Structure formats: C-alpha cells, structure tokens
Amino acid sequence: MGTLSRADVAHVAHLARLGLREEELARLEGELNHILDQYAILARLATDAIPPTAQTIALENILREDVARPSLPVDVALGNAPDRQGDHLVVPAILGGDGGGG
Amino acid sequence: MPDLASTRLAAHEMAARLRAGSVSSRELTEAHLAAAEAGNHALNAWLVIDRDAALAAAAAADARIAAARADGSAALAALHPLCGVPVGLKDLVTVSGGQCTAGSRILDGYVAPFDAHVTERLRDAGAVIAGKLNMDEFAMGSSTEHSAYGPTANPWDLERVPGGSSGGSAAAVAARHVPLAIGTDTGGSIRQPAALCGIVGLKPTYGRVSRYGIVAFASSLDQVGPLARDARDAALLLHAIAGRDRRDATSAPVPVPEELLALPASDDEAAASLRGVRLGLPREYFVAGMEPGVEARVRDAVAAFEAAGATIVDVSLPHTEYGLAAYYIVAPAEASANLARYDGVRYGHAVRGGDVLGSYLASRGTGFGPEVKRRIMLGTYALSAGYYDAYYLKAQKVRTLIKGDFDTAFAAGVDALVAPTSPFVAWPLGAKLADPVAMYLSDACTLPVNLAGLPGISVPCGLSDGLPVGLQLIGPAWSEARLLALARAYEGVTAGAPWRRLEPPGLVAIDPAGPTPARRAIALPGGHHR
Numbered sequence: 001m002g003t004l005s006r007a008d009v010a011h012v013a014h015l016a017r018l019g020l021r022e023e024e025l026a027r028l029e030g031e032l033n034h035i036l037d038q039y040a041i042l043a044r045l046a047t048d049a050i051p052p053t054a055q056t057i058a059l060e061n062i063l064r065e066d067v068a069r070p071s072l073p074v075d076v077a078l079g080n081a082p083d084r085q086g087d088h089l090v091v092p093a094i095l096g097g098d099g100g101g102g
Numbered sequence: 103m104p105d106l107a108s109t110r111l112a113a114h115e116m117a118a119r120l121r122a123g124s125v126s127s128r129e130l131t132e133a134h135l136a137a138a139e140a141g142n143h144a145l146n147a148w149l150v151i152d153r154d155a156a157l158a159a160a161a162a163a164d165a166r167i168a169a170a171r172a173d174g175s176a177a178l179a180a181l182h183p184l185c186g187v188p189v190g191l192k193d194l195v196t197v198s199g200g201q202c203t204a205g206s207r208i209l210d211g212y213v214a215p216f217d218a219h220v221t222e223r224l225r226d227a228g229a230v231i232a233g234k235l236n237m238d239e240f241a242m243g244s245s246t247e248h249s250a251y252g253p254t255a256n257p258w259d260l261e262r263v264p265g266g267s268s269g270g271s272a273a274a275v276a277a278r279h280v281p282l283a284i285g286t287d288t289g290g291s292i293r294q295p296a297a298l299c300g301i302v303g304l305k306p307t308y309g310r311v312s313r314y315g316i317v318a319f320a321s322s323l324d325q326v327g328p329l330a331r332d333a334r335d336a337a338l339l340l341h342a343i344a345g346r347d348r349r350d351a352t353s354a355p356v357p358v359p360e361e362l363l364a365l366p367a368s369d370d371e372a373a374a375s376l377r378g379v380r381l382g383l384p385r386e387y388f389v390a391g392m393e394p395g396v397e398a399r400v401r402d403a404v405a406a407f408e409a410a411g412a413t414i415v416d417v418s419l420p421h422t423e424y425g426l427a428a429y430y431i432v433a434p435a436e437a438s439a440n441l442a443r444y445d446g447v448r449y450g451h452a453v454r455g456g457d458v459l460g461s462y463l464a465s466r467g468t469g470f471g472p473e474v475k476r477r478i479m480l481g482t483y484a485l486s487a488g489y490y491d492a493y494y495l496k497a498q499k500v501r502t503l504i505k506g507d508f509d510t511a512f513a514a515g516v517d518a519l520v521a522p523t524s525p526f527v528a529w530p531l532g533a534k535l536a537d538p539v540a541m542y543l544s545d546a547c548t549l550p551v552n553l554a555g556l557p558g559i560s561v562p563c564g565l566s567d568g569l570p571v572g573l574q575l576i577g578p579a580w581s582e583a584r585l586l587a588l589a590r591a592y593e594g595v596t597a598g599a600p601w602r603r604l605e606p607p608g609l610v611a612i613d614p615a616g617p618t619p620a621r622r623a624i625a626l627p628g629g630h631h632r
Contacts, residue, residue, distance in 0.1 A: 004483070016438060016482040017445070018475055019455070019467030028479055031538055035480060038539060039427045042496050045503070052498030053505055055322050055352070056555025057309045057579065062351040076215045080449030091447055092458050 004032050104132045109278040113335040116281065117183040120167055127167070127186030131160035131230050134188040138232065138279035141609070146254050146619045147264075147273040149193050150201060150234040159230040160186065166228050183338045183363065185228030190274050190283040193234035194241060194317035195326075197221050204317040205239040205249040205267075208444050208451040208469030218315020219350065220284055220326055220343045227342045232280050236270030239471045240441065241291055241319045243267050244544045247535055247623070248473040255531070255619040256299060257606035258569055261626060262528040265295030265544075271329045272299040276606055282339050283329045288319050289429055290523075290548025292327045293560035297523035297572020300562045300606070302336045302589065303329045305548075307579045308555035309354035311340075312347030320436035321352075323429075323552045333561065333589035337362040340582060359583040365590045372594030375587060377411035382516035386422035387547050392525040395566025400522045403563040403573045403592065407520065410595045417516060419507040424500050425550040430542060431484050431497035432553070437474075438481030444469065476538060505554040512578045518588055522547050523560040523572030531623035547574060557582045561589045564601045 004012075009029045013020045020028070071077075074087050083090035108116070108130050119125040135153050142148045163186035170177040191197065194204040196214035198221075203209045217225070224231060238248040246254040246269025256264040257277040264273040268285030272295035275283050285292040287305035296303025304327045311326040318324060328339035341362040346355045366372040383404060388397060408414050446452035446465030455464035470478070484493035511519060524544055534541040551558040556576055563573035573592070577585045596602060617625070 009479070012479055012483045012486065015486060016478050017442075017459070017462040017466055018470070018478060019460075019463030020475070021467075024472075024475070028476065031476060032479060032483070034539060035430065035476075039431065039493065042424060042427050042500055045421075045424060045500060047496060047499035047503075050499040050502050052495055053501040053553075054498060055308075056505060056553075057307070057352070057354055059309065059352065059354060064348060072215055079215055080212050082446060082449070082452035089447055092454070092456065092461055094458050 004029060004036065104129070104136050106133050106137050108133045109137045111281070112332055113187045113281040113330065113338055114183060116187050117185070117338075120186045121178050121181070123171065127160040127163040127230060128157065130186065131156050131188055131232070134232060134280055137277070138274065140614065141277050141279060143614055143618060144255060144260055144616055145257060145273050145277060146252050147236055147270040147277065147279065148190070148233050149203065149236050149251055149270070152200070152231070152233045156188065156230050156232045163228045163230060182227035182342060184224070184282070184342050186230065187282065188230045188232045188280045189224055189339070190232050190235045190271060190280040191221070192237050192268050192271050192283070192285050194237065194286060195220055195284055196315040197231065197234070201234065202317065203251070204241070205237040205251065206470065206474065207250040208466070210250070210451060212449055216315065219312035219347045221315060223343045229342065235268070235274055235283060238267035238269070239474050240317065240437070241267040241286055241288055242437065242473050242477050244290070244294060244541050245534065246270060246295070247531065248471060250471055252618065252620040253531055253623055255622065256528045257609060258300060259528065260619070261622055262530055262569070263298070265298035265524070265528065267291040267295075268303075268329065269295045272296050272301060272303065275299070275301050275329050275331060277609055281331060282335055284326060284339070284343070285329050286316060286319075286324055286326050287552065288323045288433060289552050290545040292329060293548050293558055293572065293574060294524045294545060296329055296560045298528040298570060300570030301329060301331050302333055302559065302561050303327070304336050304340060304559045304582065304586070305551065305557060306340060306344065306582055307557045309352050310356070310557070310580070310582065311343050312350040312353040314347055314349040318440040320433040321440060322436060323433060325552075333586050333593055334365045336559070336589075337365050337583075337586045340586075356580055361583045362586065365586060366594075369594035369597040372587075372590045373410050376407060376591045376595070379412040379588070380415060380515055380517050381407055381412050382415050382417035382511050382519045384417050384419045384422070384511070384519055384521055386419050387521035391543070392522060393527060393566065396522055396525060396527060396571050399564040399566055399571040400520075400573055404520055406595050407592065410591070415516060417511045417514070417519065419504075419511060419550070421500065421503040421507050422550055425504055425553060426542060426546050428497040428500040428504065429545075429549040429553060430480070431493050432501065434477040434481035435484045435494050436481070438478045438485065441470075441474070441478055473538070501553045504550050508554045508556060508576070517577070518581070518585060519576040521574045521576065523574040524548070527566050527569035527571060530626055531619065532626050551576055555579065557585055559585045559589050561592055563592075564599070565604065
C-alpha cells in the first residue's frame with residue numbers, strides 16, 4: 001500500500017491538528033511507514049464479497065422517550081474551562097483578525 | 103503501620119469476615135491504604151491514593167453492615183459481597199470531584215463533574231474506592247510506559263513492565279494493595295497485564311458493562327472489566343458493574359447471571375465440573391515467536407484440563423494472522439475521531455497559539471505523548487480521502503472474517519477456546535519502547551477477541567524463569583459465567599501446584615528509599631530511548 005513522504009506526514013499532522021516538531025515528523029515518517037508495511041498483509045485476502053463489521057452485538061434502534069432530564073448545571077459544565085467569561089468559553093477570534101478562519 | 107495480614111485475603115473472604123463481624127471495613131481499608139502507601143514509591147501503580155474518601159466509604163460500609171446485622175440474616179445476605187471491600191480504579195474512570203487523567207498530560211488538572219456508571223455501581227454495592235491507577239496514555243500501550251506520569255513496575259521484578267494498558271490496576275492487585283481493580287480492555291489491556299502480573303483479568307463481552315464515564319479510546323472495541331487475584335473475586339466485581347445503562351446505548355439489555363455470586367468454594371467441586379467440557383485449542387495461537395516457557399506452561403494447563411475430564415479438540419481460526427493489522431487500523435481510526443475532542447477549549451491542557459488553529463496545534467502538540475500522536479496519525483491517515491477503502495473498510499471486512507472464525511468454532515460444539523494470553527512474560531522496562539511494532543505484537547493473542555466482541559479471561563498458569571504466565575480462555579458472547587466457572591475449575595485442578603503458593607518477591611522488601619520505576623528504567627539498557 002502507500003508510502004508516506006515527509007510532506008504527507010506533515011499533511012496528516014495538519015489534518016489531525018497536531019503541532020509537531022521537525023524531529024517528531026522525521027521519527028513518525030519512519031515509524032508510520034514501518035507500521036503501514038505491516039498492513040500490506042491484508043491485501044492477500046479477497047474481501048470484495050465480505051460485508052464490513054462495525055459493531056459486534058446485534059443491537060439496533062436504541063430509542064428513549066423524548067423527555068427532558070436534569071443535566072449538569074452551567075457552572076459545573078464550565079468548571080474545567082481554561083478560559084471563561086460569564087457563561088461562555090473564550091476562544092481566539094475565528095473570523096477576521098489574523099486569518100484563522102481562512 | 104497497621105497489620106497487613108488482611109491484604110492477603112481474597113475479596114470473598116473479606117466479605118465473609120465483614121458479615122461475621124470479625125473485621126471492619128475500616129480495618130481492611132486502613133491495611134490496604136498502608137500497603138499502597140508503602141509500596142507505591144517502588145511501583146508507581148497509583149496516581150491517587152484517596153485516604154480520606156476511602157475511610158469515609160469504609161465508615162459508611164461499616165454502618166450499612168451493622169444496620170443489616172441488626173435487621174437479621176436476610177438483610178445481611180442482601181448486601182452486595184463487595185460492601186466494605188477496597189477497590190482501585192484505572193484513571194480513566196470518572197469519580198465526581200476527582201482527577202481523571204487517562205495517563206495523559208492533556209487531562210492534567212481536569213476534575214470530573216460526574217461519576218462513571220461503574221463508579222455509581224461500586225458505590226451502590228458499598229465498595230471502598232481506594233484511588234486511581236496508572237495506565238498507558240489513553241489506554242494506548244502494552245507496558246504502562248506510555249503514561250505521562252512515569253512507568254509502573256511489575257511486583258514480580260521491579261525492573262520489568264507490568265504489561266498494559268491497565269498496568270497500574272494489575273500491579274496494585276498483584277502487590278496486594280487492593281484485592282480488586284477496574285481496568286479497560288480494547289486489545290488486551292486487562293488480560294495482558296493480568297497475565298504479566300500473575301493475576302486474573304476478565305474482558306467482558308462488548309456491551310456487558312456500560313462505558314458511561316470511561317474515557318474513550320476505540321468505541322467499537324472498548325470494554326470495562328475486573329482484575330482480581332482469583333476467579334471468584336473477578337466474578338463478584340463483574341456482577342457489581344455489569345448490566346444495561348441507558349446512558350450507554352451500546353450496553354446490552356442482557357440479564358446479569360446470578361451464578362457469578364455462586365462459583366464453588368470447594369476446589370474438588372470446581373474441578374469436577376470439567377467432565378464433559380469441550381475445549382478448543384486454536385493452532386494459530388501457538389506460533390513462532392512465542393517464548394518456549396510460555397508455550398510449555400500453557401500446554402501444561404491444557405494437559406491438566408484433559409486429565410480432569412475435559413475433551414481437547416484442535417480447532418483452526420484461519421484469519422488470526424490478519425488480526426494485528428486489522429486491529430491497528432480500526433483502533434487508531436476510532437481513536438483519532440474520539441481524541442478530536444481534546445482541543446484546549448472546553449477542558450484540559452490549553453496552549454494559546456495565536457488564532458484558533460494555532461491553539462489547537464499547540465494544545466494537542468504539547469498535550470499528547472508520542473504513542474498517542476502515532477495512533478492519531480495512523481487513524482487520521484487511514485480515514486483520509488482516498489485511503490478509507492484501502493484501510494478502514496478493508497479492516498472492517500477482515501473483522502467480519504475474524505468474527506466468523508470464532509462463530510464457526512463455537513458452532514461446532516466447543517465450549518471455550520484455550521490459548522496463551524501473551525506470547526511473552528514481562529519484559530525489562532524500555533526493551534520494546536523504541537520499536538512500536540514489537541510492542542504491538544504482545545497483543546497478538548488478545549486483540550482478535552476484541553475485534554469479535556467476545557469475552558476472554560486470563561488466569562495464572564505458572565511461572566517461566568520466575569515470571570508469571572497467563573492462560574487465556576475465550577468464549578461465545580455473554581458466556582462470562584461459563585469462563586469464570588472454567589477459570590475456577592482450573593484453580594481447583596491446580597490447587598496443589600507449588601507455584602500457586604508463590605507471591606511476588608518484591609513485596610517482602612520494597613525499599614522505601616530505593617529507585618522509582620522511572621529511575622530504574624533510565625538505568626537499564628534502552629533507557630536512553632525515553
């Protein structure tokens with residue numbers, strides 16, 4: 001299957017929103033390719049006619065009554081917020097400013 | 103220091119003494135806290151030893167037992183057997199008002215605002231929660247060396263790993279800091295450390311125990327389960343935590359068998375139950391790469407089953423060799439999605455990096471450790487455009503084949519499968535850290551069971567070069583009571599074996615001023631990798 005270049009590794013890190021240092025990217029390039037080599041064994045199996053398994057127990061359509069239940073009070077729900085203003089979480093501006101919104 | 107003799111008791115023996123009034127939960131709890139506090143410097147099994155909460159829970163349990171005794175024998179019998187018994191929790195189970203790091207820096211300082219389902223059930227039973235146990239970060243690892251809070255040592259040899267990811271749970275139970283602990287098992291993380299520490303560990307059927315309040319790793323594979331020093335105790339803990347919970351839609355409405363509370367006390371009675379049992383020996387689990395000492399102990403155990411009247415049949419699980427690759431696609435893919443929630447906005451480690459994107463990159467880049475980053479990268483790649491069919495879909499199809507192998511074996515009339523738990527005994531700290539694939543291989547015999555959603559148990563079956571070997575029993579879905587009965591039967595058959603009386607040598611003389619596991623690891627070959 002695929003071989004990852006350094007640029008591919010950097011692209012995947014961006015998709016995963018992981019800020020990695022150069023030495024981490026270099027190490028991951030070798031490690032990920034070594035792990036991907038192990039995946040090649042799967043190509044030996046003909047699976048066109050095999051359905052995928054996403055879950056192993058025969059449960060479906062788990063429903064509940066659509067009724068309000070108590071939930072966490074706002075103060076408790078916000079209790080771990082790194083930065084907070086009143087009942088709101090504080091994050092850097094998404095629109096305008098330094099272009100984070102793309 | 104209090105008398106530590108009670109830390110040698112099994113939980114079911116504690117239950118009997120608590121009801122007889124010959125010991126109090128306070129005395130038991132004091133003894134176990136003292137053992138944990140004395141031993142933790144050398145083991146680093148505990149991230150939190152919560153003395154105050156444990157003693158408060160013990161006082162409440164003593165009051166419940168006293169009230170029940172005043173009400174008569176029926177009230178006493180109605181108490182759960184774990185009332186007043188100390189239990190440890192892997193540090194990915196939430197306890198309201200307490201830390202829940204999942205072994206990660208990214209959850210450093212997080213305070214859980216609610217109890218997990220298993221925490222509630224343990225409180226309802228009257229169990230005494232003694233604290234939180236070390237683990238590989240987000241349960242990703244097989245050695246507990248991927249904890250942000252330092253490695254845990256194996257009580258059988260302080261220079262070796264306890265296995266993982268529930269290594270703190272296994273080490274604490276083996277070292278008699280608690281008779282019972284909760285772990286989680288996504289690819290072997292209960293069974294493999296149980297094997298390496300010489301104790302019992304059960305991974306229940308997917309859906310048997312609610313995952314509400316458990317930090318998620320791979321949601322189609324994760325299960326919560328017990329670690330204990332014998333089968334009866336594991337059954338009691340499973341009984342306390344199992345069953346449907348409306349807050350986890352994947353927890354199944356399957357009745358919890360009451361037989362879990364009634365495994366035979368008599369070794370002979372337990373052993374006699376093996377007559378007529380059919381056990382399958384999957385030939386693909388006895389492959390090159392397994393340590394000869396491990397294979398010898400497992401074959402001894404198979405011979406013991408046969409001598410006691412069980413029929414051993416050869417079976418084939420032909421897709422076993424594809425399990426590792428399928429697992430290391432499915433689990434990282436699910437992990438990469440689950441761990442997207444750690445963004446430094448609502449909770450957890452937060453580093454401001456200019457704009458929102460920069461803050462995500464900085465928070466996640468500095469909050470996650472190397473193994474978690476590796477798996478997020480693998481999973482993100484496997485799910486990315488153009489690769490989904492080649493990796494994730496392919497792996498899910500292979501999962502169908504692996505599950506089909508087990509279904510075929512059980513449909514042919516096999517009651518359970520017998521296999522090694524880990525191909526290796528505990529290895530030296532650091533020995534596999536530089537080679538992720540070598541580390542992954544230690545789960546080759548356990549992860550197919552997770553892919554198929556089945557229950558599996560590891561029980562001690564002797565020593566190889568002085569280190570514990572685990573025997574794995576695998577059953578059809580919802581067969582936990584049968585697996586525990588088989589484990590109990592094996593205990594009965596081997597009750598006279600000399601190795602049954604051995605205990606971790608480290609317990610005798612743990613030097614309170616000696617090196618921590620982290621210091622030992624640095625001094626060993628390979629220590630420079632960390």
